[in-house]
Amino acid sequence: MSELKQFPAEFTASIDKICARAKVLPVIVVNQIEDAVPLAKALVAGGLPNLEVTLRTDCALDAIRAMKDVEGATVGAGTVLTVEQYKQAEEAGAEFIVTPGATSELFEYSVNAKAPMLPGVATISELMEGMRYGLRRFKFFPAESSGGASAVKSFGGPIQGVKFCPTGGITLEKAPTYLKLSNIMCVGGSWVLPQNLIDAKDWDGITKLCRETVEALKDC
Structure with missing residues (x-):
């Protein structure tokens, strides 16, 4: 069997650098293109x-x-599911790629990609498969229904040197439990941009919610 190509170490460093900027990664669904820029500005202004x-x-x-x-x-x-979507996202200017799970095709493409991938895993076996390709940074998804903080904490026993961004069912109240773990980089969530505020185009309200989140999590 030929040796697998490995995810470049600089990609891991790039993921680390991105995740170090904020403790929350907003998970965004843009339904109307006119909302994209004001929403981005509101999140950035709020510290995310x-x-x-x-x-x-x-x-x-x-x-x-x-x-x-x-x-x-x-x-x-x-929500990148295929290599074709990966390529389309890179062409659109995406600086990183997040998947809910991962296939061998995605792993194989990621090692030579322009943008680093943060693949989703929910089990040790999925994690080990990603590690075969040299990946050391993962999305733990769906976090709450896959065992929550206690599950990702337990991963740290047999698996060293790996860190996670848990996503799925996480709220402001639940975030600290994850962020206090040594193998957590940040958490993903959508509570900082509720749909009712987006529909109302209340960008100031979203900025306020983001700032409250940053303040509440500053000591984690």
């Missing part, structure tokens, strides 16, 4: 500059193109 734009809507790629020009924003693509 890393933006995961999920590829769940027709305008998601256009949203990435628009949001990447917002000063201070680091924009990535989430």
Whole structure:
């Protein structure tokens, strides 16, 4: 069997640098392209500059193109399911890629990609498969229904040198339990951009909510 190509160490360093900027990675669904830039500006102003734009809507790629020009924003693509979507996100300017799970095709493409991948895992076996390709940074998903903070903490026993961004069912109240663990980089969530505020185009309200989140988590 030929030796697998390995995820570059500089990609891991890039993920670390991005995640070190904020303790929360907003998980964003953009339904209307006109909301993209003001939403990005509101999140950045609130102290959350890393933006995961999920590829769940027709305008998601256009949203990435628009949001990447917002000063201070680091924009990535989430809900990436295929290599084709990975390539499309890179072409749109995504600086990082987040997947809910991962296939061998995604792993193989990621080792030579332009943008580093944060693949989703929920089990030790999935984690070990990613490690075969040299990955050391993962999304733990769906976090709450996969055992929560106690599960990701237990991963740290047999698996050393790996860190996670848990996503899925996490709230402001639950975030500290994760962030206090040594193998957690940040947490992903959508509570900082509730749909009712987006529908009302209450960008100041979203900025306020982000600032309250940053303040509440500062000691974690």
